[in-house]
Amino acid sequence: xxxxxxxxxxxxxxxxxxxxxxxxxxGHPGGSLSAADILTYLYFEELNIDPKDEKKPDRxxxxxxxxxxxxxxxxxxxxxxxxxxxxxxxxxxxxSYLQGHPDMKHIPGVDMSSGSLGQGGSAAVxxxxxxxxxxxxxxxYCLFGDGEIQEGQVWEASMFAxxxxxxxxxxxxxxxxxxxxxNIEDVCSPYPIADKFKAFNFHVIEIDAxxxxxxxxxxxxxxxxxxxxxxxxxxxxxxxxxxxMENQASWxxxxxxxxxxxxxxxxxxxxGKSLG
Numbered sequence: 001x002x003x004x005x006x007x008x009x010x011x012x013x014x015x016x017x018x019x020x021x022x023x024x025x026x027g028h029p030g031g032s033l034s035a036a037d038i039l040t041y042l043y044f045e046e047l048n049i050d051p052k053d054e055k056k057p058d059r060x061x062x063x064x065x066x067x068x069x070x071x072x073x074x075x076x077x078x079x080x081x082x083x084x085x086x087x088x089x090x091x092x093x094x095x096s097y098l099q100g101h102p103d104m105k106h107i108p109g110v111d112m113s114s115g116s117l118g119q120g121g122s123a124a125v126x127x128x129x130x131x132x133x134x135x136x137x138x139x140x141y142c143l144f145g146d147g148e149i150q151e152g153q154v155w156e157a158s159m160f161a162x163x164x165x166x167x168x169x170x171x172x173x174x175x176x177x178x179x180x181x182x183n184i185e186d187v188c189s190p191y192p193i194a195d196k197f198k199a200f201n202f203h204v205i206e207i208d209a210x211x212x213x214x215x216x217x218x219x220x221x222x223x224x225x226x227x228x229x230x231x232x233x234x235x236x237x238x239x240x241x242x243x244x245m246e247n248q249a250s251w252x253x254x255x256x257x258x259x260x261x262x263x264x265x266x267x268x269x270x271x272g273k274s275l276g
Contacts, residue, residue, distance in 0.1 A: 001044050003212045008275050009079060010040040014241045015268050016075030016088050022261040024092035027100070030251040031145055032072030034176040034209065034236040039076040041215045042141060051081040054109050060138050061127050063112040065120020065154075066145035066174070067101040068253070073110070074098055082109035118151030120144070121171065125157045128169035128229075139223070143172045147179025150188045155200070161229045162201030169229040170222045171202070174209065176238035178249040197231035209234035243267050 001009075013036050021027035043049070047060040064073050071091060078085040090096035097106045104113045112123045124142035131138050144154060161169055173193060181187045190196070194204045203225045207214040215234075222230035238252070239245025242264040256264055 004275060006037075006040055006044060006212050008272070009044055010037050011241065011268055011272050011275065013040055013072070013075045013079055015265060016078060016085060017071045018242065018256060018261060018264045018268070020071045020075060020088040020091040020098075021255045022258075022264075023089040025255050026092055026253075027071050027255055028068045028253045029071065029242075029256070030178070030238040030245060030248070030253075031066060031174060031176065032069040032075075033240045033242060033245065034238045035069055035072050035143060035174045036076075036240065037210050037212065038143065038172060038174065038215060038234055038236075039072055041212060041219070043076050043080045045216070046219050047141070048138065049080075049109070051109065054082065058136065058138055061111045061124070061140045063120045063124040063127070063140070063142040064102055064114050065124070065142055066117065066148050067114030067120070069145075070098075070100060070102050073102055074107070077107070077109040080109070083107075117145070117148045118153035121154050121157035124169060124171070125161045125166065128161065128166040129164060131168050132164075132166065137168075139168045139170065141170045141172065143174060145179065146173055146175045146177065146190060146193065147184050147187065149173060149190045149193065150184075155196070158197065158200040158202065158229075158231075165201075165227050166229045167226050170219070171197070171229065171231045173231065173233050174236050175233055176209075176236040178238045178247070178252065180249070180252045182249050193233050194231075197233075201228050202231040203228050204231050204233065206233045207235070209236035210240060241268055241271060 017032045102110045128140040205218045245251040
């Protein structure tokens with residue numbers, strides 16, 4: 001898929017995010033929007049997946065460790081054809097299969113349920129190790145938040161992945177610099193992130209999370225890296241695409257009201273027009 005098409009898809013995914021969170025009157029728009037370009041590239045370009053055969057044995061696996069950005073994953077899955085886009089409006093509603101966190105038992109396309117921060121990395125490492133033991137060639141991708149990597153379990157999993165040379169594993173850090181309590185540097189700084197992963201025997205790539213050329217090059221480099229797992233540190237903007245949400249920690253877990261929703265959609269419509 002060409003860069004322009006990816007940008008258009010990402011913009012539609014962002015519309016789905018704000019629509020879902022507005023409909024639910026709760027949820028996490030900020031980190032969903034910051035990760036939208038990475039999710040778009042994964043599901044429309046990188047991952048070996050098939051919405052018509054979602055459990056095929058040789059599929060690549062994706063684990064959303066920062067499970068609270070479920071609106072971002074759900075909008076991506078819907079636009080990729082795993083379930084109807086219209087269902088995004090049922091997010092967090094009683095009786096809806098689109099729960100507040102991904103559920104592998106009920107949501108098409110979800111490989112791992114997620115909830116408590118930090119646990120996704122361990123699940124992804126287990127999947128990658130299983131692939132090695134079974135001589136399978138599928139790859140495993142796991143997305144963390146930068147606040148999430150304050151969790152010790154992330155580094156236990158990283159130590160194991162590096163020690164076992166799991167080169168079929170890619171950790172991605174959505175480095176938007178903000179968490180629910182504010183700036184990650186003020187809360188409990190995880191910096192320098194790249195150096196930490198290097199110390200655990202990861203091949204590290206640092207990119208602009210909103211530049212599809214850099215995203216494409218990073219995933220290509222990860223595929224070509226042998227003998228160690230890869231960590232992609234993706235510098236992003238929380239709330240990307242919605243003017244009043246960008247770089248505002250207050251939009252970590254706040255739903256837009258009706259007026260804010262209309263403004264958010266207007267912002268995204270303008271971006272859509274600029275893309276042609």
